[in-house]
Amino acid sequence: AKEHGKNKYHVFHTGMNMQSYRSFLMQNDLWKAIERDELELVYQPRVDVVTGKVECAEALLRWNHPSWGAVSPAEFIPLAEQTGQIVEIGDWVFRTACQQLKHWEENGYNSIRLSINFSAQQFMQKDLPSRLKRSIMETNVSANRLEIELTESALVKNEEFIINTLREIKEMGITISIDDFGTGYSSLQYLSRLPINILKIDKSFVHGITDETNENRLITSTIISLAKSLNLSVVAEGVETKEQLEFLSLHHCDEVQGYLFSPPVKQEPFEKMFLQEKDM
Numbered sequence: 001a002k003e004h005g006k007n008k009y010h011v012f013h014t015g016m017n018m019q020s021y022r023s024f025l026m027q028n029d030l031w032k033a034i035e036r037d038e039l040e041l042v043y044q045p046r047v048d049v050v051t052g053k054v055e056c057a058e059a060l061l062r063w064n065h066p067s068w069g070a071v072s073p074a075e076f077i078p079l080a081e082q083t084g085q086i087v088e089i090g091d092w093v094f095r096t097a098c099q100q101l102k103h104w105e106e107n108g109y110n111s112i113r114l115s116i117n118f119s120a121q122q123f124m125q126k127d128l129p130s131r132l133k134r135s136i137m138e139t140n141v142s143a144n145r146l147e148i149e150l151t152e153s154a155l156v157k158n159e160e161f162i163i164n165t166l167r168e169i170k171e172m173g174i175t176i177s178i179d180d181f182g183t184g185y186s187s188l189q190y191l192s193r194l195p196i197n198i199l200k201i202d203k204s205f206v207h208g209i210t211d212e213t214n215e216n217r218l219i220t221s222t223i224i225s226l227a228k229s230l231n232l233s234v235v236a237e238g239v240e241t242k243e244q245l246e247f248l249s250l251h252h253c254d255e256v257q258g259y260l261f262s263p264p265v266k267q268e269p270f271e272k273m274f275l276q277e278k279d280m
């Protein structure tokens with residue numbers, strides 16, 4: 001990652017609007033975010049619908065900028081993809097997640113899994129499997145408790161390359177899930193060829209479950225049956241109400257995640273609230 005140069009500045013063009021000026025400033029500061037220790041992972045529990053146990057946590061990235069405060073990953077990840085900064089950030093996220101999981105393992109929490117988001121561009125790196133292997137070896141974490149989340153958009157280009165990369169990652173023992181499922185354009189035929197394990201139903205469908213028009217109920221229950229018929233697990237994100245949970249439970253969704261249980265929280269409160277019963 002040396003070629004990115006820590007002090008590289010983009011040239012500012014006059015005539016930029018305020019939004020692109022903010023993006024410009026952000027891209028410059030993003031180069032320094034890691035060394036200044038401004039990035040942080042927060043964790044949101046994922047709950048087994050049947051047992052109510054926290055089986056997994058999703059790691060979500062936060063950027064605590066000295067003057068803007070918390071910057072949303074929805075804003076800075078696309079910027080990091082434009083400049084290639086996503087590679088360094090993605091490595092940091094994966095390494096930090098591995099260290100966190102190892103730490104939990106060492107403290108006797110031997111069954112919690114950790115799931116990590118990957119951007120489309122990050123997934124297209126030729127050496128991604130070896131980068132992942134390196135972090136796994138360095139932290140000595142059990143790969144079979146790591147999960148990666150990819151959106152459908154990461155999977156549409158260059159099918160052979162994608163299938164091979166997924167296969168290599170899966171062979172390491174890592175679980176693969178498709179995030180925001182139902183919002184992309186992957187064909188069912190293609191989907192059935194992919195070595196994946198989990199479909200995550202997008203929160204826009206989950207929110208619609210309680211609408212008067214039953215469209216989103218139909219989409220949600222169809223995604224669940226689709227997952228089952230492809231032998232995949234299914235997770236619903238963005239679960240905010242008891243009614244949504246009841247619907248998902250009735251249709252045999254495997255795991256749920258959302259504000260109904262907890263928002264994403266920092267490491268310490270996550271451990272206090274969700275890791276108190278040791279699995280040993």
Ligand code: C2E
Binds near residue numbers: 073077118179258
């Ligand atoms: P995502 O992977 O779909 O993550 C779910 C988003 O929904 C998160 O937003 C989460 O905080 C939020 N959320 C959780 N429960 C609820 C709920 O009950 N209701 C609602 N309305 N929202 C809920 P967040 O943390 O702001 O992340 C936004 C997006 O940024 C993520 O969407 C993901 O695409 C991306 N992202 C986050 N962390 C990373 C990362 O480490 N690497 C990459 N490449 N992308 C990341």
Ligand code: CA
Binds near residue numbers: 048055254255
């Ligand atoms: Ca389960």
Ligand code: CA
Binds near residue numbers: 058117149179
């Ligand atoms: Ca996700």
Ligand code: CA
Binds near residue numbers: 179
């Ligand atoms: Ca999502």
